[in-house]
Amino acid sequence: MKSPIKAVPAGGRLNLFFMEMIIVLMFFSIASAVILNAFAASGRLSRESERLERMSFCAQSAAEIFSESGSLSQTLEELFGSGSYEILNADLEGGGYAAEAKLPLTGDCEYSPQSPEIFMILIETAEKSDSGTLKILSVKFENTDNEELYRITSGAYIPAERRSDANE
């Protein structure tokens, strides 16, 4: 038994409205795929932008604290509270030293060793001279693929008189 449902009716003419609707649906599905992609990309860019903003705030705060305190450990303590941050120290030739800390953070720049989304790398170098000590702090953010996202450098200069005063 033949089905009575036919795309081509008995008259032989194709149902134009039916065809038009199929073509319209095809265009509609293509257009909606493009639009939804655009919205998804826009949402992703918005989140990226907020994350970058947070990184810049975090890095600038670190730079401000470091330029005030001149100490990497104090900077970390002020930013993320007292915790066991691993700081690697090394003496440099010529009287200076370097220190480095790598902190796992969430996208909101909160300290999170369990589920890191980004890493904040702080490198402190110090050059000692007769007139004083120049300390440079480089703050860098990297994603989990070691791709650099943001970087800022700040400095703190401690004159020799102050250093000797403090030592006394």
Add this chain to the structure above:
Amino acid sequence: MNRPGSGRLAETVSSAASMTLFLIFSVCCLIIIAVASSAYGRISGNYDSTFNSAAAVRYITNKIRASESAEVISESELLLTNSGYETLIYYDGGAVFERLFAGADSMKNEDSPNAGGERMFGAESLVIEETDGLIKVTAEDSGHSFTAYCRSCRGSNRRGTEK
């Protein structure tokens, strides 16, 4: 050979299929418009709240850097002093306000200094704290909170205590 009445049935089914397709098209249109509008609203709201809180914090920290001295009066009031004028930044009723006072110590002579200022940014909260020569500014709007540290005044220096 077609049975009598099968042509009419095919026509009815064809019309019904066309109408069903049209219905599917309309429903899909509505769904896409609803999804797009919701996504746009979310992105726009997110941008606005991020902008409000981030801009408020940046504005206040830049004002602190530019001023000669900064005094935290309370958690939501900050007085910035420059030669010849004072600026009071305060939080009131869901927004950050700024008010200028001409002349030194003119703010203290005012009966209600934290009224009549110019509205700068909308925010759900503003907290200003002073710790060890640093001022910590935190602003929050619609769940987006930003915090920045800033030295309390130009040329501030407590590095001399370092050993």
